[in-house]
Amino acid sequence: MTTTSLAASARALTRVYGHGDTAVHALRGVDLDLPAGRFTAIMGPSGSGKSTLMHCLAGLDTPTSGTVSVAGRALQDMDDTALTVFRREHVGFVFQSFNLLPMLTAGQNVLLPLELAGRRVDAEARERYDLVVDVLGIRDRLGHRPSELSGGQQQRVAIARALVTRPDIVFADEPTGNLDSETSAEVLGFLRRSVRELGQTVVMVTHETDAAAYADDVVVITDGLAADVRPVAEPVR
DSSP states (O other), X not given: OXXXXXXXXXXXXXXXXXXXXXXXXXXXXXXXXXXXXXXXXXXXXXXXXXXXXXXXXXXXXXXXXEEEEETTEEGGGOOHHXXXXXXXXXXXXXXXXXXXXXXXXXXXXXHHHHHHTTOOOOHHHHHHHHHHHHHTTOGGGTTSOGGGSOHHHHHHHHHHHHHTTOOSEEEEESTTTTSOHHHHHHHHHHHHHHHHHHOOOXXXXXXXXXXXXXXXXXXXXXXTEEOOOEEOSSOOO
C-alpha cells in the first residue's frame, strides 16, 4: 500500500433512520477519501454521525443513498453473503468493549479470524502472527484467558486479532473508551506502531482530542457532514 492510494471512499453518503417527522438524518451527503497506509481519526461530538459513518464505511450498516468503496470494491454491489465474506477477508475491527471470547486464550482469540475464514495457519500466517504479537507486546500473555488480562492487555489482544489477517483497513470504534488515560496512551501508541511498522491503514472513531493527536489525519464530522481529511500538525510519535 502507498500513501497515495485510497483504502476507502464515500460519495454522497446519507443515512436516515425512521420516516416522516421522526426521521433522524445521521449522515447528510458525505464525500470522503481515506488514504491507505495512514492513521485517520474521525472526530465529532455525541450524535454527530461519526459512528454511523464508520459503520457504513465498514459495511456494518447500509446507507440510505450514496456509495462506499473499500479496497477498490463497491460495497453497495454486494449481497449480505458477499459482504460478510468481504469483511472477513479485507476488514479488521477493534471495539470499545474488546469483544474477546472468554473461553479462549489470548492466542486463540488472535487466531480466531483465520479459523473462521477456514485459513490454515501456515508459515506465512505464523510469521504475521509472531510479528503482530511482538509489536503489541503480548507474547507473554498468549496463554491467558481474557479474565486474567487487564483492560489494556485485552485491547492489545483485540488489536492483534484485527491485524493478523493483513486486512486492507482496520476500523477502531472508540478503542480507548473503557481505559484509563495511561492505558489509553499505550493502546493508541500500539495503533500508531501498526501503521508505522506494519504499513496498516487504521480509521479510528473518537471524541477525544488527545486520542486524535496520535493520528496522521483528522476528519471532523458535525451534524452528519464531514470536512476534508486534514493532516495533524504534530502527531504523537
